[in-house]
Every structure is written in C-alpha cells, then in structure tokens.
Amino acid sequence: MKKDNIFCIMALLVGLMSACTSTQRPLQLMPIADHSVVIDGKTVVKDEKDSVKLVVSFNGKFNEYMAFDTEIFNLSSKDMFTSPTHFQLIPLNENMSPIMADSISPIVLEGVEPREKMNDTNYQMALQDKKLKQAKVLNTVLFIGGIVAMASSSGRSSRHDRYSTGMELGNAMVQFASVKRIIDHENYYSNMDRLHNERRTWSEQGFNSNTLSAHTSLRGDVFVPIFKNAKYVQLVYKLPNNEITFLFEQHGE
Structure with missing residues (x-):
C-alpha cells in the first residue's frame, strides 16, 4: 500500500466523520x-x-x-x-x-x-459518554495492532516488499488511531456542549x-x-x- 493512498483514505475518513453545516432562513x-x-x-x-x-x-x-x-x-x-x-x-x-x-x-x-425533554437530554448525554468509551477501546486496539505490525515487520529478514508493506500498514493503523482519537474527542465535546445548552434551556422553562x-x-x-x-x-x-x-x-x- 502506497503512502499517498494511505493519506487519501485518512483524509476521506476525516471528511466523512466531520459534521456538515447548512444555512437556513430564520423562521x-x-x-x-x-x-x-x-x-x-x-x-x-x-x-x-x-x-x-x-x-x-x-x-x-x-x-x-x-x-x-x-x-x-x-x-x-x-x-x-x-x-x-x-x-x-x-x-x-x-x-x-x-x-x-x-x-x-x-x-x-x-x-x-420541558421536564421530559430535559430527561431525554440527560439520556443523550449518557449515550455520548458510552460512545466515547467504546471509541477509546477501538482506538487502543488499532494503535496496539499497528505497533505490533511494525514490530513484526522490523524483525523480518526476508523479502523487502513484505517488510515495507508491513511497516506501512502498521504505521497507517497508528496514524488512523491517532486521527480518529482526535475526531472522537472533538465530536464528543461538541455534542456535550450542545446537550448542556439544551438541558439548561429546558430546565429554565416555566410552562x-x-x-x-x-x-x-x-x-x-x-x-x-x-x-x-x-x-x-x-x-x-x-x-x-x-x-x-x-x-x-x-x-x-
């Protein structure tokens, strides 16, 4: 796998995981x-x-x-x-x-x-915590898998192309895990900030x-x-x- 192909895949991942925004006329x-x-x-x-x-x-x-x-x-x-x-x-x-x-x-x-919406928001916040914990486990598995792949390749004395492919694959896994970790945390904090604001709004309602x-x-x-x-x-x-x-x-x- 070529390095440029690896970076293209990672860039595509970032694009797919990033949230899209749209403008609307005010209601x-x-x-x-x-x-x-x-x-x-x-x-x-x-x-x-x-x-x-x-x-x-x-x-x-x-x-x-x-x-x-x-x-x-x-x-x-x-x-x-x-x-x-x-x-x-x-x-x-x-x-x-x-x-x-x-x-x-x-x-x-x-x-x-409003009270029911506030309870729904609390539930959504708990889901965000759960999703981040699951993402951390997956990122750790990817990172360790990449390190193992690179370590295994570095110990080979046979064909150079296998060594190069193994190192690139391991390096790609490590970079993938690092980028995904950043995106996961950015999405988490963005969603939690939004949910905190929603919960505050619902809690302030008098009707x-x-x-x-x-x-x-x-x-x-x-x-x-x-x-x-x-x-x-x-x-x-x-x-x-x-x-x-x-x-x-x-x-x-």
Missing part, C-alpha cells in the same frame, strides 16, 4: 387576527373561552421546535390543570386547509413537556404541567414541533368542551 410567524398588539417588538394575540384566557406571541425557534411566549389565565373559581401537551399545532397549506397525514387524518403536532388555582396565571414558552412545508399554522389549545385557536402565517425554514 417567522405572523399572526392573522383582527385584534393584535405589538408589545416590546412582538405581535401579541389573545382570546378567551370557558373562563380560560390565553395571551400568545411567537418567540422564535429552538432546535426543531417553535416557541410561543404564552400566558394562561384561570378566570374560574376553581382549580384548573394545564399542560404544554394541551397545545397542538396544525400545519395548513396555501388554501388554509389542513395538511393530511393520510387520506382521512390531518397532521397534528403536540406541545412538549410545565401544573394546576392553576382560581384567578391565577402561568407564563412561559410553549414548544411545538416545526413543520417546514406549511404555509400557515394553527395553534390550538384544547379545553374540555371547547378550544382556543390562533392562526399564523409561516415564513422561512
């Missing part, structure tokens, strides 16, 4: 409503039904979710249970008709519970499943999955016998 949602106000640069919409009042504004994107700054008011005289999962997002096409999952069912995306006392409110971001191909989206809050809806026009993504 924007504009409410379609007769009654909306602009507060601190955000367009706010509100509605009230069955002693429940909602005040909502689009607050941007986080990972694969769109965030809505939401305050819910319990206007009744008794306790009320609320949850981010009570929110649904229905993607609509240019005719404002629901985009269908199949011939009879529209696509409906449910809000996520979790909760019981609201009479005449109290709860405010925080509600996260629902992004549906990129929608022209419009309808945000729905499910009530026992009713629902509150807000219509937005979607741009970007």
